[in-house]
């Protein structure tokens with residue numbers, strides 16, 4: 027069984043993301059989506075900088091997102107084939123709900139950028155955890171859109187970066203396990 031919510035430990039040991047393209051209704055309500063983002067604000071960060079933020083993409087803005095991704099992709103790759111543009115459209119439209127997680131580093135701070143970016147990754151993971159704790163499944167994607175300056179500029183401004191597109195909904199097909207790290211390589215004991 028995946029995503030067993032009977033206890034925090036049960037959830038951590040059965041946690042499995044949903045594939046965004048396989049996420050269907052029901053998704054979170056607008057209030058739940060906001061709550062998910064607020065819950066992810068409770069993330070460790072050195073220096074209390076909160077070097078991340080979350081942008082909710084309402085469903086009535088998905089067409090606008092699709093148009094943005096297609097235009098940005100075409101601008102960078104004028105020779106793009108129809109299938110590539112279709113993939114951008116599908117990316118923007120998949121799953122019932124979407125939150126864009128931004129890494130928002132404070133460059134004036136003495137806290138190293140690396141630490142701020144680590145915290146942004148942790149905050150994005152907490153978005154996934156919050157969505158799962160509410161009974162949904164989430165999937166964290168980056169792909170081409172996360173590395174396009176034009177797309178980033180539609181959500182924020184440099185030096186911000188898109189940490190991830192977190193899609194949320196209910197798995198329309200049974201989740202399948204993916205390979206997990208070899209415990210022998212994953213954990214060792216320092217022998218000094």
Ligand SMILES: Cc1cc2nc3c(=O)[nH]c(=O)nc-3n(C[C@H](O)[C@H](O)[C@H](O)COP(=O)(O)O)c2cc1C
Nearest residue numbers: 041042043044045165166167168169170189190204
């Ligand atoms: C930073 C980051 C970016 C990712 N981007 C993609 C992506 O673009 N496409 C993809 O198929 N999976 C991507 N993944 C992996 C998915 O989130 C994947 O479904 C996830 O690793 C499933 O693992 P889980 O079941 O342990 O949550 C990304 C993961 C991370 C952490």
